[in-house]
Amino acid sequence: MGSEQPAWIGAAVAVAVILSIEALAGHVDTALIVSAVLALVAGGLLGRTRRPVTLPPREPGLPARHAVAEALLANIPDPVILVDRRVVVMEANPAARRLLPGLKLRHPLSFFLRAPDILDGIEEVLRTGTSLTVDYVARVPTERAFAVQIGALPMPDGPSGGEPNIVLFLRDLTEARRLEAMRVDFVANASHELRTPLSALLGFIETLQGPARDDARAREQFLGIMRTQAQRMTRLIDDLLSLSRIELREHVAPTRPVDLARIARQLVDMQAPLARERGIELTVEAPDTPMRVLGERDELLRVIENLVENAMKYGGSGGVVTVSLHRLDRTGGRPDRIELRVADAGPGIAPEHIPRLTERFYRVDVASSRQQGGTGLGLAIVKHSLNRHRGRLSIESELGRGTTMRVTLPEYRPEPAEAVPVQE
Numbered sequence: 001m002g003s004e005q006p007a008w009i010g011a012a013v014a015v016a017v018i019l020s021i022e023a024l025a026g027h028v029d030t031a032l033i034v035s036a037v038l039a040l041v042a043g044g045l046l047g048r049t050r051r052p053v054t055l056p057p058r059e060p061g062l063p064a065r066h067a068v069a070e071a072l073l074a075n076i077p078d079p080v081i082l083v084d085r086r087v088v089v090m091e092a093n094p095a096a097r098r099l100l101p102g103l104k105l106r107h108p109l110s111f112f113l114r115a116p117d118i119l120d121g122i123e124e125v126l127r128t129g130t131s132l133t134v135d136y137v138a139r140v141p142t143e144r145a146f147a148v149q150i151g152a153l154p155m156p157d158g159p160s161g162g163e164p165n166i167v168l169f170l171r172d173l174t175e176a177r178r179l180e181a182m183r184v185d186f187v188a189n190a191s192h193e194l195r196t197p198l199s200a201l202l203g204f205i206e207t208l209q210g211p212a213r214d215d216a217r218a219r220e221q222f223l224g225i226m227r228t229q230a231q232r233m234t235r236l237i238d239d240l241l242s243l244s245r246i247e248l249r250e251h252v253a254p255t256r257p258v259d260l261a262r263i264a265r266q267l268v269d270m271q272a273p274l275a276r277e278r279g280i281e282l283t284v285e286a287p288d289t290p291m292r293v294l295g296e297r298d299e300l301l302r303v304i305e306n307l308v309e310n311a312m313k314y315g316g317s318g319g320v321v322t323v324s325l326h327r328l329d330r331t332g333g334r335p336d337r338i339e340l341r342v343a344d345a346g347p348g349i350a351p352e353h354i355p356r357l358t359e360r361f362y363r364v365d366v367a368s369s370r371q372q373g374g375t376g377l378g379l380a381i382v383k384h385s386l387n388r389h390r391g392r393l394s395i396e397s398e399l400g401r402g403t404t405m406r407v408t409l410p411e412y413r414p415e416p417a418e419a420v421p422v423q424e
């Protein structure tokens with residue numbers, strides 16, 4: 001025992017000196033030095049009160065196992081750092097080096113990681129031997145949130161400076177937190193969207209029960225408004241349900257071939273009366289040959305419907321809406337693709353809005369969308385449907401000239417033996 005004391009004191013002093021030099025150079029703050037030195041002292045004291053060191057007998061084949069352990073560590077996608085009792089870095093996997101680019105082995109962890117909670121946590125684990133988890137937010141280069149699991153490694157007792165004693169496992173929670181924030185936002189938005197027509201309905205019901213009870217003309221007028229509001233709620237619920245249905249099946253790729261040109265023609269026929277009513281010339285241009293893709297007919301019909309409806313609602317003032325289909329030739333090893341364009345000659349969309357249009361409830365002009373019966377979910381539905389169909393949506397628009405929504409999908413080209421008849 002007596003011979004161990006100088007070793008840990010020496011190490012503590014050496015690290016304290018390094019830390020002080022760093023502090024003077026302005027690299028480390030005092031709180032970190034104090035906690036690091038405290039950790040060392042605690043480690044040393046613990047070491048002194050424990051049983052003498054008994055190393056396990058060296059197992060045959062240890063170098064091979066070491067290589068396996070190292071390979072395992074290298075392949076863990078989350079950062080893992082091993083430190084010794086003095087909180088000096090003994091091992092760090094590639095993910096840890098990416099997170100802390102200056103990280104060097106055999107230097108105190110506090111040089112590279114300014115996180116008092118983690119250092120305090122290590123100290124506590126060294127003292128109690130019980131694992132714990134603390135939060136850590138890395139701010140550079142981008143903000144990332146981690147749950148840091150600090151665990152004691154089963155090492156032989158003793159001060160064991162220079163041998164890994166503590167393992168830090170950093171679990172990246174950034175994506176999970178982002179999804180959680182999106183979910184919360186979505187629920188808030190959906191509730192607000194449903195609440196608005198509901199409040200209007202309640203207001204009119206109260207008026208009809210009270211002041212307007214005997215006013216036949218007001219009753220007619222209010223019932224008309226109530227009907228519109230109830231229809232708006234129905235549309236919103238329908239869109240929310242289709243979005244969640246599509247999301248549920250987003251990873252199940254469709255397996256039946258369908259003719260996209262035929263679906264586009266059917267949709268244009270269905271929309272013809274509305275186009276006529278609004279004075280819009282709605283046309284479809286497609287080659288005579290079938291344009292086959294693997295897809296769900298109803299979902300693809302909804303995709304085209306959403307794009308044509310938008311073109312008529314927001315770009316209809318241009319007087320023409322054109323749906324056209326083209327075959328894009330193979331480029332750089334990619335399969336042939338079918339392109340469907342929906343173009344209008346309306347007022348167009350300012351560039352700052354374009355990247356956000358497929359977000360749920362995002363609208364350039366909420367009032368105009370509502371007035372036209374929009375829910376703000378159409379392009380989100382289009383995006384998720386296309387994800388499922390391995391398709392892509394791109395939006396081109398110029399203010400004052402119009403908008404073109406471009407959908408591309410992989411063309412279905414069966415080997416002669418596996419041809420499946422096209423779905424009607």
Ligand SMILES: Nc1ncnc2c1ncn2[C@@H]1O[C@H](COP(=O)(O)OP(=O)(O)O)[C@@H](O)[C@H]1O
Nearest residue numbers: 310311314363364369374375376377378379403
């Ligand atoms: N062809 C278009 N021309 C101009 N603006 C458009 C066009 N298509 C979509 N937009 C804008 O994108 C927004 C989002 O569209 P969408 O997700 O279908 O929701 P909604 O139509 O219910 O408002 C619309 O509110 C509108 O502001």
Ligand SMILES: [Mg+2]
Nearest residue numbers: 310374378379
């Ligand atoms: Mg829409």
